Amino acid sequence: MMVDTLIAKRHLMANKKQTLVAMLGVTFGIAMFILMISFMIGVNQFMEDTMLSSTPDIHIYNDIKTDYTVSIAGDYFKNKNLLVSVRHPKPKHVNLNLKNANGIINDLRSDPGITQVSPFLSTQVFYNYGPVQINGYINGVNIIDESKIFDLRSKMTEGQPEDLLNTDKGIIMGRGLANKLNLVVGDMVTLTTPAGTSMSFRVVGIFAIGIGTIDDTRSYINLANVQQLMGKDRSYITDINIKLINNKLAPSKAGELYKKYNYKSDDWQTANSSVMASNIVRNVLTYVVSITLLTVAGFGIYNIMNMTIKNKMKDIAILKAQGFSGHDIVRIFLSQSLFIGFFGALMGEVLGFLLAYALSRVPFPHNDFISLKYFPVIFNPAHYLFGLVFGVITPFIAGLMPSIKASRIDPVVILRG
Amino acid sequence: MSIALKVENVNKYFREPEEFHVLTDISFCVNKGEFVPVIGKSGCGKSTLLYLLSTLDTDYQGKIFINDQLLTGESQNNLARFRNENIGFVFQFHFLLPEFTALENVMLPAFKLGKLGREEIEEQAMDKLRELQMDTFANKLSSRLSGGQQQRVAIARALINNPTIIMADEPTGNLDSINTGLVFDIFKELSHQNGITILTVTHDLDFAKSADRVIEMVDGRIKNS
Ligand SMILES: Nc1ncnc2c1ncn2[C@@H]1O[C@H](COP(=O)(O)OP(=O)(O)OP(=O)(O)O)[C@@H](O)[C@H]1O
Numbered sequence A: 001m002m003v004d005t006l007i008a009k010r011h012l013m014a015n016k017k018q019t020l021v022a023m024l025g026v027t028f029g030i031a032m033f034i035l036m037i038s039f040m041i042g043v044n045q046f047m048e049d050t051m052l053s054s055t056p057d058i059h060i061y062n063d064i065k066t067d068y069t070v071s072i073a074g075d076y077f078k079n080k081n082l083l084v085s086v087r088h089p090k091p092k093h094v095n096l097n098l099k100n101a102n103g104i105i106n107d108l109r110s111d112p113g114i115t116q117v118s119p120f121l122s123t124q125v126f127y128n129y130g131p132v133q134i135n136g137y138i139n140g141v142n143i144i145d146e147s148k149i150f151d152l153r154s155k156m157t158e159g160q161p162e163d164l165l166n167t168d169k170g171i172i173m174g175r176g177l178a179n180k181l182n183l184v185v186g187d188m189v190t191l192t193t194p195a196g197t198s199m200s201f202r203v204v205g206i207f208a209i210g211i212g213t214i215d216d217t218r219s220y221i222n223l224a225n226v227q228q229l230m231g232k233d234r235s236y237i238t239d240i241n242i243k244l245i246n247n248k249l250a251p252s253k254a255g256e257l258y259k260k261y262n263y264k265s266d267d268w269q270t271a272n273s274s275v276m277a278s279n280i281v282r283n284v285l286t287y288v289v290s291i292t293l294l295t296v297a298g299f300g301i302y303n304i305m306n307m308t309i310k311n312k313m314k315d316i317a318i319l320k321a322q323g324f325s326g327h328d329i330v331r332i333f334l335s336q337s338l339f340i341g342f343f344g345a346l347m348g349e350v351l352g353f354l355l356a357y358a359l360s361r362v363p364f365p366h367n368d369f370i371s372l373k374y375f376p377v378i379f380n381p382a383h384y385l386f387g388l389v390f391g392v393i394t395p396f397i398a399g400l401m402p403s404i405k406a407s408r409i410d411p412v413v414i415l416r417g
Numbered sequence B: 001m002s003i004a005l006k007v008e009n010v011n012k013y014f015r016e017p018e019e020f021h022v023l024t025d026i027s028f029c030v031n032k033g034e035f036v037p038v039i040g041k042s043g044c045g046k047s048t049l050l051y052l053l054s055t056l057d058t059d060y061q062g063k064i065f066i067n068d069q070l071l072t073g074e075s076q077n078n079l080a081r082f083r084n085e086n087i088g089f090v091f092q093f094h095f096l097l098p099e100f101t102a103l104e105n106v107m108l109p110a111f112k113l114g115k116l117g118r119e120e121i122e123e124q125a126m127d128k129l130r131e132l133q134m135d136t137f138a139n140k141l142s143s144r145l146s147g148g149q150q151q152r153v154a155i156a157r158a159l160i161n162n163p164t165i166i167m168a169d170e171p172t173g174n175l176d177s178i179n180t181g182l183v184f185d186i187f188k189e190l191s192h193q194n195g196i197t198i199l200t201v202t203h204d205l206d207f208a209k210s211a212d213r214v215i216e217m218v219d220g221r222i223k224n225s
């Protein structure tokens, strides 16, 4: 009611210093919350973005899983009544390809939940650099399909993905790898497969995804060239990358695909479970620290409200004698607490925003593995709303008990003096 | 003449530190528009009785009626509203809210009542202050007023909602004889012309004698005269 707020306002104004101190407690708590969550979510977002730029929604491949129940030893000793035990069996010959790859690809392409399918052939190679051989990978891809999944176009530092199609035996190379090999666009590089065959390629483009382990080892070559390099036929495919309409459905879809084709299907969340786990840790940390700060601010308010009420016992008795009810008294003191909370939180949001903005302008220390110019900070209105709600709930809880205590004061005891 | 205040067989005990029967079998009536001083020795229970009558203290046996309405057993919220509307209280020790000016202190109970707009309330509050010759101090913070000035503001405050009954506990304790006379003249005028019932504790026997009727208390009882 109007008169209650009038009295509350007077009480706040009469103790400006005390009001300000209580407010600063909330301000600090909310500012820290805003700063932390903006930064932590910024980091999470950055991690997820880099993750998604290097990991397909679903990756189907042939995981080496040899069946040792049948072995040469069994063949050799058959018909003899013996118990044969073979220590450390090894496969004689393994094909890492996906059988019936074309059938699977056509099947996937007709799936309405899948927007993009990119089959490829991945193999380990040695990049010849003078007398040195540098270990790495090549992905034999249909570059158009692959670049649709990873948006390669935006990751190219030199050349375009299509250049691969326009060049006979072209190669698009990770930036780190190109630097190591001292290669620029137009240079030739010779690759050697583990099986010993070699072939030369012309560098037509350079990409940088921002993850050292990829940029330092991977190159893209036309699928047919790799099949040729490895001496395999045109249906030899080892992996399929898949992009979904909704990547949140990846885990269930991956399970479904595994059941259907019986090839290992990794969804992006599982493939990056360590990153996902650290995201969760950061989130929890943010909330724990913020709630701690706000609780401290809450206790500050609780103390100040208790002190105010102790000083105002006489006033409470007078008000009650004049017909102010217990509810009025609760309103008078609770609204003071809420005022402190609301304006403290508002100031905290401004301070938090300024700090977060300042952080977002701080250059990130140079790092070969992460391509970050500034500290990753995210500005999400939801965080500010959450902060405001929290900044009001805390003083509400902190102010409620002292206010109720105030409303229970027996005026007669006070008025007797 | 109708009855403003009726007290039936009221008994009150203090239980701390030991049981003490402070009011014994109090029964009396006060008519509308009557002006009744309450006298008695220090410690005989005058203030205690006044707290009961003003509904602030509800811990007693017996019945209290104001305007024929039984107040015994009413909820705290109802009693608060009733006090705001019907009872003006002047404390033995003058109590004002220190953060507010004299005028605002007078206005607050009217704000709480909420029947009039701000301007009307301010006008009436100024009238009351003028009657008590406090209008020149209207905009002074109440904590900056002298004891006697504060007491007069407190009386103006008790009048603001035009209560049916005013209860005052030694309202002139801090006042010089001129101001004491002023207050009692106002009280008499209020009771005789405006029909407001006034019950006031006083030690001023000269003044008490001039009243219509006196209630004298001795050791927690009303002395029959
Ligand atoms: N809270 C209390 N607990 C116990 N006894 C009390 C309490 N308050 C008052 N008393 C006692 O009750 C008696 C009446 O007190 P009360 O204040 O009503 O006296 P009074 O008539 O107003 O006196 P005075 O003229 O000095 O104001 C006194 O003996 C006092 O000691």
Ligand SMILES: [Mg+2]
Residues within 6 Å of the ligand: B046, B047, B048, B092, B169
């Ligand atoms: Mg007394």
